[in-house]
Amino acid sequence: MYVKEIKQFFKEPPAHLRVDFKTKIEYDNYLKAKFFSLVMFAVSLLSMIIANFINDTVQISDLNFSFFVLSSVNALLFRIKQPSPNELKFFHKTLVYGLIITVLGWSTLLMAMLPNRQELIGTYSIVVLSISLVFHLKWNVVAALYSSSLLPIIFFAMPLMKEPLAPKVMTIAMLVFISWVISRMLYYKEIQNFTISRTLRDQNANMKAEVLSKSIKLKNHEEEKIEEIIFSVTKLLGIYNPYTNGHSENVAIASQKIAIIMGLSNEDAKDAYWSGMVHDLGKLLVPIEILNKKGPLAESEYEIIKSHPAWGYEVLCQSESLSSIADYVLHHHERWDGKGYPDCLKGDEIPLISQILAVADAWDAMTSERPYRKAMSETEAMLEIQKNKGLQFSPPVVDAFMKTKKYYMNQSYSAF
Numbered sequence: 001m002y003v004k005e006i007k008q009f010f011k012e013p014p015a016h017l018r019v020d021f022k023t024k025i026e027y028d029n030y031l032k033a034k035f036f037s038l039v040m041f042a043v044s045l046l047s048m049i050i051a052n053f054i055n056d057t058v059q060i061s062d063l064n065f066s067f068f069v070l071s072s073v074n075a076l077l078f079r080i081k082q083p084s085p086n087e088l089k090f091f092h093k094t095l096v097y098g099l100i101i102t103v104l105g106w107s108t109l110l111m112a113m114l115p116n117r118q119e120l121i122g123t124y125s126i127v128v129l130s131i132s133l134v135f136h137l138k139w140n141v142v143a144a145l146y147s148s149s150l151l152p153i154i155f156f157a158m159p160l161m162k163e164p165l166a167p168k169v170m171t172i173a174m175l176v177f178i179s180w181v182i183s184r185m186l187y188y189k190e191i192q193n194f195t196i197s198r199t200l201r202d203q204n205a206n207m208k209a210e211v212l213s214k215s216i217k218l219k220n221h222e223e224e225k226i227e228e229i230i231f232s233v234t235k236l237l238g239i240y241n242p243y244t245n246g247h248s249e250n251v252a253i254a255s256q257k258i259a260i261i262m263g264l265s266n267e268d269a270k271d272a273y274w275s276g277m278v279h280d281l282g283k284l285l286v287p288i289e290i291l292n293k294k295g296p297l298a299e300s301e302y303e304i305i306k307s308h309p310a311w312g313y314e315v316l317c318q319s320e321s322l323s324s325i326a327d328y329v330l331h332h333h334e335r336w337d338g339k340g341y342p343d344c345l346k347g348d349e350i351p352l353i354s355q356i357l358a359v360a361d362a363w364d365a366m367t368s369e370r371p372y373r374k375a376m377s378e379t380e381a382m383l384e385i386q387k388n389k390g391l392q393f394s395p396p397v398v399d400a401f402m403k404t405k406k407y408y409m410n411q412s413y414s415a416f
C-alpha cells in the first residue's frame with residue numbers, strides 16, 4: 001500500500017530538480033544550520049566546563065551524549081545544505097571551533113576516567129585539529145572528521161567503563177539513524193513543496209504568456225483595422241478632391257524617409273508617416289465647390305481652406321490612437337519665419353514632424369499636376385525648396401530632404 005511512497009522516499013529526485021531545490025532552500029537551511037551550529041557550540045562548551053568541575057562520570061557522559069545528538073543532527077542537516085562561499089566560511093569556522101571544543105571536552109572527560117590513555121586520545125585530537133586547520137577543509141569533511149573523532153573515544157574508552165559497551169553503541173547508532181530519518185523527511189517534504197510551488201509558478205507563467213500573446217494579437221488586429229480605416233478616409237478624400245489623389249500617400253512616404261534620414265526613432269518615423277496620411281483630413285469639411293475651384297480663390301474662400309488643419313486636428317483628437325499625431329497635423333502649414341497658419345508659430349516652436357510635413361507636402365504639391373498649373377520638374381521644385389530654406393521651411397529639414405532625395409534617387413518609391 002505504501003510501497004510507492006517508501007520507494008519515492010528513498011529515491012533521489014532528478015538532478016536538475018535537486019540543483020534548483022538546493023538553490024531555493026539554501027537560505028532556509030542556512031538559518032536552520034546556523035541555529036544548530038550555535039546550539040552545538042554552546043552545549044559543547046557547557047559540557048567541557050561542567051566536565052572540569054564534576055567528578056561524576058555518568059553525568060558527564062550524559063552531557064556529552066546530548067551534545068553528540070545535537071551535533072549529529074547538525075551534521076545530517078548539512079546534507080541538504082549547499083552553502084555559498086561566504087556561508088561555507090561561516091560553517092567551516094563554526095565546525096572547527098566545535099571540533100576544538102569537542103576534543104577538549106572529551107579529552108577532559110577521558111583524562112578523568114583513563115589516566116593511562118591520555119596520550120593516545122590527545123594525539124588523535126591533535127591530528128584531527130591540525131588536518132582541519134592546516135588544509136582548511138570543506139564543511140562536510142570537517143563534519144566527518146568531527147563525528148569520527150568520537151569513534152576512538154568510544155572504542156578505547158568504553159571497554160574500560162563498568163557499563164557494557166553494546167547498549168551505548170546501540171544508542172548512538174539509533175540516534176544517528178533517527179537523525180538521518182528526520183533529515184531525510186525534511187528533505188523529502190521540502191522538495192515536494194518545492195515541486196508543487198514550481199509547477200504552480202510555471203502554470204502561472206504560461207497563463208501570463210498566453211494572455212500576453214492574445215492581447216498582442218488583439219492589438220495587432222485593432223491596429224490593422226485602424227490602418228484600413230485611415231486608408232479608406234484618404235481614398236474618400238481622393239474622390240472628394242480628385243486633383244490631390246495619391247497626395248496623402250506621397251506625403252506620408254516622403255515624411256517617413258526624411259524622419260529616418262534625420263535619425264528620428266522608429267516610433268517618430270511611424271508618426272511622421274501616419275501624420276502624412278491624415279494631414280489634409282480636414283479638407284473633407286471644405287465645401288466641394290471651393291476645394292475643386294479651377295480659378296483663383298476669393299479671400300473668404302481661402303480663409304475656409306485655411307481652416308482644414310484645425311478641423312483635422314479636432315477630428316484626430318477624438319481618436320485614442322491618433323490623438324498623439326493631431327498636433328503635427330494642426331501645424332503642417334506653419335512657416336519657419338512665423339508667417340504660416342493657424343498659430344503663426346516660428347522656428348522650433350513648430351513640432352519637428354510638422355516641419356517635415358511642410359517640406360514633404362510642398363514637394364509633392366509642386367511636382368504634381370494641378371488644374372490651375374502644370375507640374376514643376378524635380379530640379380525646379382528642389383531649387384524652390386532650397387530658396388525657401390529658413391523662410392518657409394526648416395533649414396535642418398531641408399538639408400535632410402536634400403540628403404533623402406539623393407539617398408532614395410535610385411529607389412523605386414513613388415514619393416521621390
Ligand SMILES: [Fe+2]
Nearest residue numbers: 279280332333
Ligand atoms: Fe494641407
